[in-house]
Amino acid sequence: xxxxxxxxxxxxxxxFANKDIYIHMETTNGAYASHFNEKFFxxxxxxxxxxxxxxxxxxxxxxxxxxxLKLEIGWVYAEGLTHYGFDEKGxxxxxxxxxxxxxxxxxxxxxxxxx
Numbered sequence: 001x002x003x004x005x006x007x008x009x010x011x012x013x014x015x016f017a018n019k020d021i022y023i024h025m026e027t028t029n030g031a032y033a034s035h036f037n038e039k040f041f042x043x044x045x046x047x048x049x050x051x052x053x054x055x056x057x058x059x060x061x062x063x064x065x066x067x068x069l070k071l072e073i074g075w076v077y078a079e080g081l082t083h084y085g086f087d088e089k090g091x092x093x094x095x096x097x098x099x100x101x102x103x104x105x106x107x108x109x110x111x112x113x114x115x
Contacts, residue, residue: 001083001095006059009084012092013057013067016109023069024048024108025078049113052076064096067107078107 028044054069054076066079080096087093091110098104108114 001085001093004059004063004065004082004084004094006065009059009065009067009092009094012086013059013069013109016092016111017054017056019111020051020053021109021111022049022051022113023076024114025050025076025106027078027105029104067094069109078105080105081107 024047026044026046026048029042052069052071054071057067057069059065059067059081061079063082064079065081066077067081068075068077078094078096081094082097083095085093087110089110089112091108091112091114094107094109095103096105
């Protein structure tokens with residue numbers, strides 16, 4: 001993965017608009033390491049292979065970035081994104097890494113389910 005180039009990410013977001021796509025999205029603030037400090041409140045969200053179609057999407061911010069996908073009756077968005085890439089199937093992979101380089105948020109978009 002490489003640091004986000006907004007024009008490249010926007011082009012990919014536009015490519016997937018108005019198609020049946022799958023998303024993977026997860027967030028964590030340290031849930032995997034919360035056992036090291038029992039007073040640390042950990043929270044996260046996880047969704048995998050949700051099938052949807054969005055009307056349009058946009059990447060905004062100066063970095064870290066936010067990506068929003070406008071659905072017919074609502075929104076999906078992820079913020080804190082710092083890096084992007086593509087897998088061998090052409091799926092868009094977005095990630096946000098904290099100051100220690102640990103994953104904080106991921107948003108992935110593709111025309112095939114994630115395994």
